[in-house]
Amino acid sequence: xxxxxxxxxxxxxxxxxxxxxxxxxSDSILEPSKLFYVHDNSHTLLNATSWxxxxxxxxxxxxxxxxxxxxxxxxxxxxxxxHVGDSSDxxxxxxxxxxxxxxxxxxxxxxLYFSKDGDSYIFDNILFEIGQQMSEYLSAFEANNLITDxxxxxxxxxxxxDARLISLYHGVLSHIYLNVYNYTxxxxxxxxxxxxxxxxxxxxxxxxxxxxxxxxxxxxFWIIVGLTILFGxxxxxxxxLFFFSSGKSFRGHGGKSIGYWxxx
Amino acid sequence: MYILVGVILTFFIVxxxxxxxxxxxxxxxxxxxxxxxxxxxxxxxxxxxxxGAMIDAIESANTTVQGYxxxxxxxxxxxxDALATNDLEAIDASVxxxxxxxxxxxxxxxxxxxxxxxxxLYASALAxxxxxxxxxxxxxxxxxxxxxxxNNHIKTFPNNMFVGSNASFxxxxxxxxxxxxxxxxx
Numbered sequence: 001x002x003x004x005x006x007x008x009x010x011x012x013x014x015x016x017x018x019x020x021x022x023x024x025x026s027d028s029i030l031e032p033s034k035l036f037y038v039h040d041n042s043h044t045l046l047n048a049t050s051w052x053x054x055x056x057x058x059x060x061x062x063x064x065x066x067x068x069x070x071x072x073x074x075x076x077x078x079x080x081x082x083h084v085g086d087s088s089d090x091x092x093x094x095x096x097x098x099x100x101x102x103x104x105x106x107x108x109x110x111x112l113y114f115s116k117d118g119d120s121y122i123f124d125n126i127l128f129e130i131g132q133q134m135s136e137y138l139s140a141f142e143a144n145n146l147i148t149d150x151x152x153x154x155x156x157x158x159x160x161x162d163a164r165l166i167s168l169y170h171g172v173l174s175h176i177y178l179n180v181y182n183y184t185x186x187x188x189x190x191x192x193x194x195x196x197x198x199x200x201x202x203x204x205x206x207x208x209x210x211x212x213x214x215x216x217x218x219x220x221f222w223i224i225v226g227l228t229i230l231f232g233x234x235x236x237x238x239x240x241l242f243f244f245s246s247g248k249s250f251r252g253h254g255g256k257s258i259g260y261w262x263x264x
Numbered sequence: 265m266y267i268l269v270g271v272i273l274t275f276f277i278v279x280x281x282x283x284x285x286x287x288x289x290x291x292x293x294x295x296x297x298x299x300x301x302x303x304x305x306x307x308x309x310x311x312x313x314x315x316g317a318m319i320d321a322i323e324s325a326n327t328t329v330q331g332y333x334x335x336x337x338x339x340x341x342x343x344x345d346a347l348a349t350n351d352l353e354a355i356d357a358s359v360x361x362x363x364x365x366x367x368x369x370x371x372x373x374x375x376x377x378x379x380x381x382x383x384x385l386y387a388s389a390l391a392x393x394x395x396x397x398x399x400x401x402x403x404x405x406x407x408x409x410x411x412x413x414x415n416n417h418i419k420t421f422p423n424n425m426f427v428g429s430n431a432s433f434x435x436x437x438x439x440x441x442x443x444x445x446x447x448x449x450x
Contacts, residue, residue: 093402130395140395144388258307259402262394 030081030090032099034207036250039081044114044121049162051203052195053080053169058250060173064106069181073133075103075253076176080165081111084121092129093259102255105133106180108172109257112165123161126151126168129261137180138172140262146171147264150188166195286423290430293414297433300407304436305347307403308359311396312340314389315366332369336362408435 033039037057038050045053057078064076079101083090092111101107111127128143150171151164167188174186319333339361346354370390411433418427 093398139392141388141392144391148387259398260395261398262391264391 029098030095031209032252034209036252037079042082042084044082044084046162046199047202048198049166050206052166056169056173060176064181072104073106073180076106076180077102077252077255078108078169078172081109082114083111084114084116087113087125092127092261093257096129096257100252100254102131102134103253105131105255107131107255108134125263127261127263129257131255131257135260138175140260144264146175162199167192282422283426286426289417289423290427293417296410297414300410304403304407307400311400312362314392314396328372329369332365335365404436411435
């Protein structure tokens, strides 16, 4: 009798996984990465570049949630996305709003477009999209100046788009810390020096989003859990799934964009 | 007798429910269009401010450029007057005039880079203008979606029996917004 019940419960678990997997991805919109602040599926960026973006992006989010900061401008997030292929393949505003970049609409999305030539990537364009509330503090005019000053910094070789991205990223963070949160200084050069020391190091593997990460947000899963309990099963049977899905996932906080972007 | 009363009562209840649903849907969708149209005008007004910044970046103007600037200036005044009087036709006419002339101006400036677009100020103004154009486009697409929802609502059965006599809305044309503007060198 007990064996029969265990078999039924496990069949339910398998069914829940199957039905969850059968669900189409929401309108085929690109999903955020597990690190959230950097999305580089094609591995166009160096390992240290991705980790640098992640570390400083998360640090900004934590710093900007300080209680001393007015609530309506808390929660800045700056996200980097790389895309290999035609720029018309992706719709930046749709991605921005789907990912919910930034709390209180204090988000920025930077997209680097590449084309592939043999085994190497060629940088094509950069797209800069600014969240609704953030646009009060950073205009496209100023953002373009940041791109000129930091991304196209003549002291950084043209081929080194990793360093150019990190330079721009710190340039954007500098603008936010100094102009939005009234910090008194931001030492861009020291951050660049720190980056150059580790630029070609392998920090650690970039975690990938797995199927199990999303299972608890799927209604099919909870229907099956309900049915399982109804048939006399125990919630404890689902404990293994909690282990599979363990590991912190970083995420957006509902930020919206009204399409305030430019490409260059 | 009771059956007949019951049938008639049910019929009237169903008709009343359909009428209420059609009418309320009509009011909600009509208000939604008004709000989205307001968003389009707000985005357009902001965009025209950005145009001013970009025009300021053009340091010297020849006759051709000056002609464009005069046209834009006159159309901006018409736009402001039409907004004040809520004259929708005049608003649309001035919007079309401003946008088509401005696109011509930008193209002209881009075709004569040595004279006009060498300054960083111009490049950043163009970025600002592109970004505000995208905001307008976004607002127009949202407006057009609301217009489609409204038109579908009043023209489909059974709503057309109750609210079908109301005028349908025309979606915005986007020919002056979805053009890819000239790019500039980094």
